[in-house]
Amino acid sequence: MTKHCLVTGGAGFIGSHLVDLLMDQGWNVTVVDNFDPFYDKSIKLSNIAPHRDNPKYRLVEEDIRNLPGMREKLNDSYDVIVHLAAKAGVRPSIQDPVGYQEVNVTGTQNMLEFAKERNIKQFVFASSSSVYGINPNVPWSEDDHVLMPISPYASTKVSGELMGHVYSHLYDIRFLALRFFTVYGPRQRPDLAIHKFTKLIKEGKPIPVYGDGSTRRDYTYVEDIVKGIRSAMDYDKTLYEVINLGNNKTVSLAEMIEAIEQTLGIKAIIDRQPTQPGDVPQTWADADKAHRLLDYEPRGDFSREMARFID
Ligand SMILES: NC(=O)c1ccc[n+]([C@@H]2O[C@H](COP(=O)([O-])OP(=O)(O)OC[C@H]3O[C@@H](n4cnc5c(N)ncnc54)[C@H](O)[C@@H]3O)[C@@H](O)[C@H]2O)c1
Numbered sequence: 663m664t665k666h667c668l669v670t671g672g673a674g675f676i677g678s679h680l681v682d683l684l685m686d687q688g689w690n691v692t693v694v695d696n697f698d699p700f701y702d703k704s705i706k707l708s709n710i711a712p713h714r715d716n717p718k719y720r721l722v723e724e725d726i727r728n729l730p731g732m733r734e735k736l737n738d739s740y741d742v743i744v745h746l747a748a749k750a751g752v753r754p755s756i757q758d759p760v761g762y763q764e765v766n767v768t769g770t771q772n773m774l775e776f777a778k779e780r781n782i783k784q785f786v787f788a789s790s791s792s793v794y795g796i797n798p799n800v801p802w803s804e805d806d807h808v809l810m811p812i813s814p815y816a817s818t819k820v821s822g823e824l825m826g827h828v829y830s831h832l833y834d835i836r837f838l839a840l841r842f843f844t845v846y847g848p849r850q851r852p853d854l855a856i857h858k859f860t861k862l863i864k865e866g867k868p869i870p871v872y873g874d875g876s877t878r879r880d881y882t883y884v885e886d887i888v889k890g891i892r893s894a895m896d897y898d899k900t901l902y903e904v905i906n907l908g909n910n911k912t913v914s915l916a917e918m919i920e921a922i923e924q925t926l927g928i929k930a931i932i933d934r935q936p937t938q939p940g941d942v943p944q945t946w947a948d949a950d951k952a953h954r955l956l957d958y959e960p961r962g963d964f965s966r967e968m969a970r971f972i973d
Pocket residue numbers: 670671672673674675676677694695696697698699700706724725726727745746747748749750765769788789790791841842843844845846851
């Protein structure tokens with residue numbers, strides 16, 4: 663029988679790439695998304711446009727904070743939930759910690775309740791590298807339980823991981839928390855640095871650079887993330903796992919800007935700004951566990967994929 667995946671946040675950047683893959687593989691897919699105004703709805707509508715008329719695809723415009731609404735509108739039987747819906751910005755979470763808590767914590771709890779009520783036994787959760795925060799022991803390994811989050815956003819992702827443990831233990835729901843490391847690629851959210859800088863440099867406008875350019879990120883290509891999610895959907899060994907999905911390499915902010923300059927053939931005008939609260943100095947994934955459990959092998963090469971993104 664054709665399997666059915668419920669994807670929350672499926673109109674967004676990562677979600678829409680996952681939906682593309684699932685549709686290619688013949689899944690039935692239901693997307694729950696409320697088109698959160700964090701960025702333009704038209705971008706999300708264009709992300710999902712290819713599937714709107716496919717009978718195997720269903721879009722449910724609903725807010726994950728509204729559990730009764732989901733109970734009413736989601737009537738199919740689902741084999742797996744991939745829960746990606748969230749308020750996703752680090753810096754904006756400092757201005758709106760309660761809003762982040764409501765969507766990312768209560769919303770996640772609602773999805774877990776939904777899984778419990780409907781007997782859905784596989785739950786994949788989008789966590790984040792930001793849970794490690796300022797833990798200095800890089801590359802970060804899942805075995806290192808010293809989490810030092812420094813933004814409300816990061817703390818909501820820690821909460822999601824812990825709630826998942828509770829539901830997996832009490833209700834036998836297999837819960838995979840995947841810690842994504844800075845994801846980039848086509849359709850990247852407009853608030854993220856690569857997207858924002860590319861646009862400003864092309865327009866000849868100054869780019870705000872926070873700090874001296876030495877902060878480092880483990881940039882992960884969206885196709886690699888989607889393959890990791892897909893593999894987690896089939897994982898059937900243990901009931902609860904936390905798994906890094908990163909690229910296992912780091913790129914400094916200065917190198918990232920240089921890569922954009924080279925691809926565009928335009929020199930950036932730098933508007934140097936102080937380091938922002940909530941920003942961590944580095945992220946770096948140990949990807950061994952993902953390799954062992956999910957057969958995960960990131961293939962995205964930063965300069966090559968940057969060129970594709972800019973295209
Ligand atoms: N992009 C990254 O680098 C990155 C890194 C780590 C973790 N993540 C996590 O991955 C997931 C997907 O991120 P993304 O970059 O694709 O972000 P995105 O903003 O493009 O996608 C999130 C989607 O969730 C939807 N959404 C938000 N609030 C909702 C609500 N209350 N009810 C229903 N839908 C709602 C939004 O409309 C959006 O379509 C998020 O959970 C994010 O925290 C992303």
